[in-house]
Amino acid sequence: MKHEGLKVHISKWLHIERESGIALLQKLVQADSTQGNEKNAQAIIIEELTKMGLDIDVWDPDGNQLKVHPHFASSRHDFHGSPNVVGVLKGKGGGRSVILNGHIDVVPAGDREQWDYEPFSGMVVDDKMYGRGVTDMKGGNVSLLLAIQAIQSLPITLKGDIIFESVIEEESGGAGTLASILRGYKADAAIVPEPTSMKIFPKQQGSMWFRLFVKGRSAHGGTRYEGVSAIDKSLLVLKHIEKLETKRNQLINDPLYSNVKIPIPINVGKIEGGNWPSSVADLVTIEGRIGVSPGETLEEAKKQLEEWLMKLADKDPWFQQFPVKLEWFGARWVPGSVDPDHPLVELLSKNYVQVVKKEPVIEASPWGTDGGLLTEIGKTPSVIFGPGLTEQAHFPNEYIQIDQVFQAAEIIACTLLDWCEFELQ
Numbered sequence: 001m002k003h004e005g006l007k008v009h010i011s012k013w014l015h016i017e018r019e020s021g022i023a024l025l026q027k028l029v030q031a032d033s034t035q036g037n038e039k040n041a042q043a044i045i046i047e048e049l050t051k052m053g054l055d056i057d058v059w060d061p062d063g064n065q066l067k068v069h070p071h072f073a074s075s076r077h078d079f080h081g082s083p084n085v086v087g088v089l090k091g092k093g094g095g096r097s098v099i100l101n102g103h104i105d106v107v108p109a110g111d112r113e114q115w116d117y118e119p120f121s122g123m124v125v126d127d128k129m130y131g132r133g134v135t136d137m138k139g140g141n142v143s144l145l146l147a148i149q150a151i152q153s154l155p156i157t158l159k160g161d162i163i164f165e166s167v168i169e170e171e172s173g174g175a176g177t178l179a180s181i182l183r184g185y186k187a188d189a190a191i192v193p194e195p196t197s198m199k200i201f202p203k204q205q206g207s208m209w210f211r212l213f214v215k216g217r218s219a220h221g222g223t224r225y226e227g228v229s230a231i232d233k234s235l236l237v238l239k240h241i242e243k244l245e246t247k248r249n250q251l252i253n254d255p256l257y258s259n260v261k262i263p264i265p266i267n268v269g270k271i272e273g274g275n276w277p278s279s280v281a282d283l284v285t286i287e288g289r290i291g292v293s294p295g296e297t298l299e300e301a302k303k304q305l306e307e308w309l310m311k312l313a314d315k316d317p318w319f320q321q322f323p324v325k326l327e328w329f330g331a332r333w334v335p336g337s338v339d340p341d342h343p344l345v346e347l348l349s350k351n352y353v354q355v356v357k358k359e360p361v362i363e364a365s366p367w368g369t370d371g372g373l374l375t376e377i378g379k380t381p382s383v384i385f386g387p388g389l390t391e392q393a394h395f396p397n398e399y400i401q402i403d404q405v406f407q408a409a410e411i412i413a414c415t416l417l418d419w420c421e422f423e424l425q
Helices: 003-016 018-030 039-052 063-067 134-152 175-182 221-226 230-250 298-310 343-356 371-376 402-420
Strands: 055-059 084-089 098-103 128-130 156-158 162-167 189-192 200-204 206-215 266-273 283-292 325-333 362-365 382-384 399-401 422-424
Touching: 003 018, 003 134, 003 343, 003 402, 018 039, 018 128, 018 134, 018 402, 039 055, 039 084, 039 134, 039 162, 063 175, 084 134, 084 175, 098 134, 098 175, 098 371, 098 402, 128 134, 134 162, 134 399, 134 402, 156 402, 162 175, 175 371, 189 343, 189 371, 189 402, 200 343, 200 371, 206 230, 206 298, 230 266, 230 283, 230 298, 283 298, 298 325, 343 382, 343 402, 371 382, 399 402
Parallel strands: 098 162, 098 189, 189 382, 200 362
Antiparallel strands: 055 084, 084 162, 128 399, 156 422, 200 382, 206 283, 206 325, 266 283
């Protein structure tokens, strides 16, 4: 069977296995895998990998080992009962290896009244499957599993290894992928099937969470002019941060960001202030997230925000006496970048054209993924490509177009064939 004939076989096999692939995705969506509850979903992954005959590695990440690593980020340190799962399809040697990395954790469902269907139902309507995590990113994980299974159905022997990773904690900053890196998993390249709307992302921004403390001076609300409102001062801080966002984005001159409205946003997501309606607020706490470009380090972005906040003293004498306190906390994602001409990008693009019959969109990711850790810390160049609409991630009524799951699986399977190389049996 010739090379192109093998790819035709992959397409036919995926068509035949469509119902079993849908059933697997539905089963995974029905397994609530919010933080701390990943075990049942991982049991489904383990069962599938066992059927596939892969070499399986299951372990609970060691929080004591992880917490001392400079790139550890999570809201917890104890991962007992939250396993990572890796399955390896060994090649015979002489080919390039690949990591297929997907996270099993999902964000909470949120207000159920905003959902038309139960968030963990996996309801299928008009070729869409609904459910929390179906797009971010269980649909992508199933695409990976289907791609490997399609390869296994061929009369070939792969030369390079395929390493499938189902990791925890991506939504909190990547502790699961960091644990896999520290366990020794590495490859010549990686594919991370986050919901890219079927775009190919060679680059991705990173991000960090920050917390600001803005001080005021308390007074009775009846004589509020005797106090200094931390709420009023926080409005100045917010405007100041907005100007930093503009300044940072003006420095981005990368064609992969040309269609991204704000390449590296600074988002304020939480504000708390005051403690009594009849008192002048003496403290406001602001929490947010700063985007980090693929061309800078987390430390460089930290330093820029720190120095920018110090400039508030030039705008208002209050901040000379009571400077805004900044602390870094919680999740962070390492930015990552591979050359748009990287061989894996070229192969994904070629196979995209063969399957979809049009040129792919190649952009930079508007959010962070575990690909940054794989590229920068794991020394495994990573490309982000997967099914599902970017804007559906974390939304109520999250859904995925089922056709995209199989389309992505076909593109990835054909790319694995080219990347890992093979011999006919």
